Ligand code: KG4
């Protein structure tokens with residue numbers, strides 16, 4: 435018998451993603467985003483996101499099936515993001531997943547959004563070598579993970595102690611007058627700047643801080659340093675070289691992320707590093723990770739950008755791994771956990 439077809443549903447933040455996966459093959463997917471509706475608020479508004487999911491979920495189910503040339507009846511199992519994420523947003527995806535599972539009498543699995551980000555990579559590069567060190571950098575999370583088994587055994591080595599990397603991008607963007615979501619805009623701006631123009635601080639990378647927080651991250655000091663630097667220029671009546679600031683800021687973020695991720699690989703004797711999450715779209719981070727991993731003899735796995743940001747394919751991919759291991763389904767009593775670790 436061929437491998438089961440798993441339907442994946444993602445609705446933890448502002449993206450409504452639905453996809454069908456068989457094993458590590460993406461059969462079809464569909465994605466709707468409410469990002470434009472949040473622009474005027476400068477950040478994701480939970481109620482707006484929930485309403486947008488409600489409107490998008492059925493069209494995305496239809497579109498993902500059409501993209502795969504299949505119907506819902508072809509689905510063997512249903513996987514959905516159960517957390518972490520915005521409570522109301524998660525409920526829309528989980529409710530839709532329950533409806534499909536119940537109507538078709540298929541097993542239902544709740545998956546962890548963060549593990550799903552890591553698992554997205556299997557769709558581009560095949561099964562994850564285990565153990566792997568995974569660096570997850572998104573708008574809500576910055577985690578360094580030791581993945582012994584993507585479905586059952588993921589250990590957090592470290593995390594941000596304040597802002598997530600994506601959050602820092604979004605906040606610095608606001609200071610520079612760049613529209614929300616700041617990350618992609620700042621990235622484009624940085625291509626015209628000099629990343630060595632300003633030396634911004636690298637949090638938790640030296641002395642006692644490093645000893646105590648070897649695999650943890652801190653970006654709030656960096657953000658404050660950028661704000662101060664910009665304010666001082668303005669106070670002195672000088673132009674703010676926005677592209678240089680953007681490039682130098684991204685350089686500091688990429689430096690810390692790659693340094694700590696490679697240190698984690700060396701410490702644990704692991705030669706594979708997987709990077710995922712929305713910030714992985716950043717061109718400076720990608721380039722620096724490639725260069726440093728090549729020098730360190732580490733095999734770097736970064737999926738295509740579309741699979742780095744929130745999507746349904748990563749949820750279906752993790753669902754397929756869960757199903758393949760014969761783990762028990764959650765059943766229709768599945769709840770959501772907005773702060774799932
Ligand atoms: O993983 P994701 O799509 O959603 C969350 O689960 O958070 O990540 C979104 C974050 C946002 O903060 C966004 O500004 C950032 O990823 N981001 C980027 C880039 N593209 C998205 N940050 C830096 N450079 C980019 N090119």
Ligand code: ZN
Pocket residue numbers: 547551572711712743744
């Ligand atoms: Zn995410």
